[in-house]
Amino acid sequence: MSTATVVRAKSRRSNSNTKTQTRAAWFMIAPAFVLFLLFMAAPIFYTLFISFQRTKVSGLFGGTRETIWVGFQNYVNSFDSEFLASVVRVLGYGCILVPVMLGLALTFALLLDSPRTRSKTFSRVAIFLPFAVPAVISSLLWGFLYLPSVSPFSYILNTFGIQSPNVLGPDVITFAIANIGIWGGTGFNMIVIYTSLKAIPSDIYEAARIDGCSERQIALRIKIPIVMPAIIMTFLFSMIATLQVFAEPMTLKPMTNTISSTWSPLMKIYRDAFQNSDIYSAAATSVIVAVGTLAISYFFLAVVQKRAFGQEER
Amino acid sequence: MSTLTSSRTSLRRPHREAPSILATMVLLIGALYCLFPILWVLIASSKSSDELFSSFTLQPSVHLWDNIVALSSYRDGLFWRWMGNTFIYAGVGALVSTWVSSIAGYGLAKFNFRGKTAIFNVILMGVLVPGVILAIPQYLLLAKVGLTNTMWAVLLPQFISPYNIYLARIYAAGSVPTDIIEAARIDGLREFSIFHRVAVPMMVPGMVTIFLFQFVAIWNNFMLPYIMLGSDKLFPLTVGLTSLLNQGAQAPALYTLVITGAMLSILPLAALFLLLQRYWRVDLASGAVKA
Numbered sequence: 001m002s003t004a005t006v007v008r009a010k011s012r013r014s015n016s017n018t019k020t021q022t023r024a025a026w027f028m029i030a031p032a033f034v035l036f037l038l039f040m041a042a043p044i045f046y047t048l049f050i051s052f053q054r055t056k057v058s059g060l061f062g063g064t065r066e067t068i069w070v071g072f073q074n075y076v077n078s079f080d081s082e083f084l085a086s087v088v089r090v091l092g093y094g095c096i097l098v099p100v101m102l103g104l105a106l107t108f109a110l111l112l113d114s115p116r117t118r119s120k121t122f123s124r125v126a127i128f129l130p131f132a133v134p135a136v137i138s139s140l141l142w143g144f145l146y147l148p149s150v151s152p153f154s155y156i157l158n159t160f161g162i163q164s165p166n167v168l169g170p171d172v173i174t175f176a177i178a179n180i181g182i183w184g185g186t187g188f189n190m191i192v193i194y195t196s197l198k199a200i201p202s203d204i205y206e207a208a209r210i211d212g213c214s215e216r217q218i219a220l221r222i223k224i225p226i227v228m229p230a231i232i233m234t235f236l237f238s239m240i241a242t243l244q245v246f247a248e249p250m251t252l253k254p255m256t257n258t259i260s261s262t263w264s265p266l267m268k269i270y271r272d273a274f275q276n277s278d279i280y281s282a283a284a285t286s287v288i289v290a291v292g293t294l295a296i297s298y299f300f301l302a303v304v305q306k307r308a309f310g311q312e313e314r
Numbered sequence: 315m316s317t318l319t320s321s322r323t324s325l326r327r328p329h330r331e332a333p334s335i336l337a338t339m340v341l342l343i344g345a346l347y348c349l350f351p352i353l354w355v356l357i358a359s360s361k362s363s364d365e366l367f368s369s370f371t372l373q374p375s376v377h378l379w380d381n382i383v384a385l386s387s388y389r390d391g392l393f394w395r396w397m398g399n400t401f402i403y404a405g406v407g408a409l410v411s412t413w414v415s416s417i418a419g420y421g422l423a424k425f426n427f428r429g430k431t432a433i434f435n436v437i438l439m440g441v442l443v444p445g446v447i448l449a450i451p452q453y454l455l456l457a458k459v460g461l462t463n464t465m466w467a468v469l470l471p472q473f474i475s476p477y478n479i480y481l482a483r484i485y486a487a488g489s490v491p492t493d494i495i496e497a498a499r500i501d502g503l504r505e506f507s508i509f510h511r512v513a514v515p516m517m518v519p520g521m522v523t524i525f526l527f528q529f530v531a532i533w534n535n536f537m538l539p540y541i542m543l544g545s546d547k548l549f550p551l552t553v554g555l556t557s558l559l560n561q562g563a564q565a566p567a568l569y570t571l572v573i574t575g576a577m578l579s580i581l582p583l584a585a586l587f588l589l590l591q592r593y594w595r596v597d598l599a600s601g602a603v604k605a
Contacts (some may be wrong), residue, residue: 017499021425024505028421029433031414037476040440043451050451104344116334119342125588126345129352132583134534136552137576141351141561144358144573145371152354152371183543187348215331244444247536247552254560266537274541275452282450290447297442 022312051075051283074284082262083285087292089174090264094242096178097185102235104182105189109227110219112190113197124194128187131171135184139251142180143168168256171226179249196230197223232304236297243293246270265289352553352580359577363570381574393575395547396554400533400579402465403550407472408529414473419482420513424495440476445537453541467542468550472532478524485520486513505576522593526586533583553580 054070111117112124130138146167148154154164167176200223208218223230248264253259261275262268265285273282317358358366358379369375385393422434434578452471456462490513500510514521536552543549546557555575 019441021505022427025425025427025430027506028417028509032418032437032474033433035414035470036437036440036476038454040443040448040475040476043448043455044443046451046455047447050454083518096525108341108344111337114334114337116331117337117341118333119338123341123345125591127348129534130348131530132587133352133580134552134583136534136536136556137579138351140555140572140576141355144569145351145354149367150358150371155371182552183348183351185342238556240442240444250536250540251556251559254562269450270537270541272361274451279450279454286447286450290444293444294442 047283047286050280051287054213054280070280074280075288078281078285078288083265083268086262086265086268090243090245091266093174093178093181093245094239096175097181097242098235098238100178100190101182101185102231102238104186105234106193106224108186108190109193109197110223112194113223114215114219116215124191128191130184130186131188131191133184135180135247136251138184139180139248141257142156142176142183143252146176152269168252168258170258173258176247177248177252181245189238189289192234193227193230196227200226236300239300240293240297243289243296326460355573355577355580359570359574361570363567366570366573367566378550378574380385381570382578385571385574385578392546393571393578396549396551397579397582399465399548400550401551403468403472403539404529404532407469407532408525410469410473411475411478411528412521412525414483415475415478415524416486416514416517418479419484419507420486420490420509420517422479422483423486423511424490424492434499437476437479438476439444441480449537449541452538462542463548465548468548469515471538472528472535475528475531478528481527482517482520486517486542489516489520519593522590526590529586530583551575555579 051074052069052071055068056066056068058064108127112120144150148164157164204222205218208222244266245264249259249263249267262269269282269285272278357372357374357379361375362377365375422430453462456467461467494512495508498512539550539553546554555572558568559572562572
């Protein structure tokens with residue numbers, strides 16, 4: 001056999017190998033891809049599709065129903081006062097929830113990582129435990145704790161003859177719901193930040209300590225800048241989750257009159273689709289919420305990146 | 315010079331700052347805040363429905379077993395059905411999702427073929443799509459094939475998780491050496507056997523993490539089963555307890571059942587976490603967010 005044939009045979013073999021490998025790879029991705037098409041891509045396109053439609057009832061007694069194209073009419077109608085009010089409420093809720101939750105998560109993560117604290121394991125497990133409690137259950141627990149007849153805080157206040165504030169009243173309900181989110185979310189974000197703190201090689205701190213840095217200076221000047229990417233991502237995911245708040249107000253709703261059925265944008269979408277049987281408006285509103293969420297995420301990342309690049313240029 | 319080196323390497327450095335009481339207090343207050351509602355529900359589930367609204371909140375009582383019996387007999391043990399359903403949804407859903415994500419992540423990480431980047435980018439976009447845009451059309455599409463109000467309606471949409479595929483790809487790329495795959499090929503193993511017999515054992519820590527992420531996500535999910543299911547025999551705990559609370563607004567005696575149910579439904583996941591904590595690699599998530 002000449003060298004040329006060997007080379008050709010080899011290349012033919014590797015060629016057929018690449019082919020089987022490519023086929024195997026496609027088979028491996030296929031389940032995920034098919035599920036993705038059926039349960040993510042198709043629903044998205046279907047929402048877009050019906051958001052431009054509406055049922056038209058004609059005939060004397062509403063005899064014939066037909067689906068007609070209405071262009072952007074559903075979108076225009078979506079911006080009613082109820083929707084705008086729900087967006088304002090949820091933005092207010094997010095402005096309380098996200099900074100407080102991530103502030104606490106960062107503080108606890110730094111304290112866990114600091115050599116100056118004790119009882120770390122207990123605190124870490126205790127603060128993380130609410131992550132194992134579904135939002136519905138935590139809303140139930142806090143909902144009962146907010147009831148004046150059950151709350152230990154009102155009990156204590158009442159024994160001193162002080163009228164306790166109604167936590168489920170209109171003034172503080174946003175804080176009450178935000179507290180549930182803070183309680184449920186701090187632990188997970190703390191663990192994410194804490195894990196990236198653990199990944200920092202400790203000789204950096206050694207060097208800083210030799211240079212006379214205090215633990216607080218190490219935390220502020222070294223640790224926080226290094227884990228900034230983790231903080232940014234937790235911020236982004238928290239914002240996205242905030243705009244979609246649904247389980248907490250839905251669970252608290254039967255306990256108070258303060259929460260309307262359109263308290264959050266998602267509650268309004270749910271009401272439109274399933275209580276008013278108006279899937280077309282619901283579709284348009286969900287597209288608006290989704291586009292709004294993506295726009296805010298994009299804007300946030302753009303601002304953050306600009307800052308990061310600005311630092312690099314200096 | 316040698317003293318300096320030894321003091322630098324020794325664990326007790328002379329210039330090390332003393333433990334701070336204030337810092338420890340802050341941590342403990344955080345722990346107390348997080349434990350308080352759980353402590354409350356443990357105490358409250360031991361009270362009869364009269365005591366719930368009359369006795370001091372944190373004063374335990376002796377009716378825990380009565381409450382559990384009452385809850386178990388509520389509509390022929392509907393609560394335990396909800397518990398079982400939740401385990402089916404979360405267990406089966408997370409298992410299938412872990413396999414689908416891992417094999418896709420491995421396929422994307424370890425093979426080079428045309429269209430790979432395009433597919434990965436499309437799936438990655440799915441990470442950013444807010445769930446809100448999916449739930450209602452998923453309901454409408456599943457209604458067209460008659461699958462709403464069945465277990466499939468809750469299971470199928472949660473088999474796919476773009477974020478888990480993303481994690482699996484990162485983990486496969488980092489944990490399965492290409493040389494070993496090549497060696498297995500030379501030994502004559504088929505590509506699927508290589509994945510299941512060679513790659514999976516190396517990917518186990520990552521797969522446990524993906525499993526737990528998805529298990530918790532399904533266990534906590536409220537909106538999807540709430541939309542998809544009409545029959546309360548199919549409800550998971552989250553939807554079941556909300557429906558019980560809704561009825562409790564008219565019949566306060568049900569509140570005791572709701573509280574006992576909430577207490578019982580916290581236990582399995584809390585136990586799972588305390589047990590699997592060691593195997594759970596959050597650094598996969600935080601490492602992923604760095605990339």
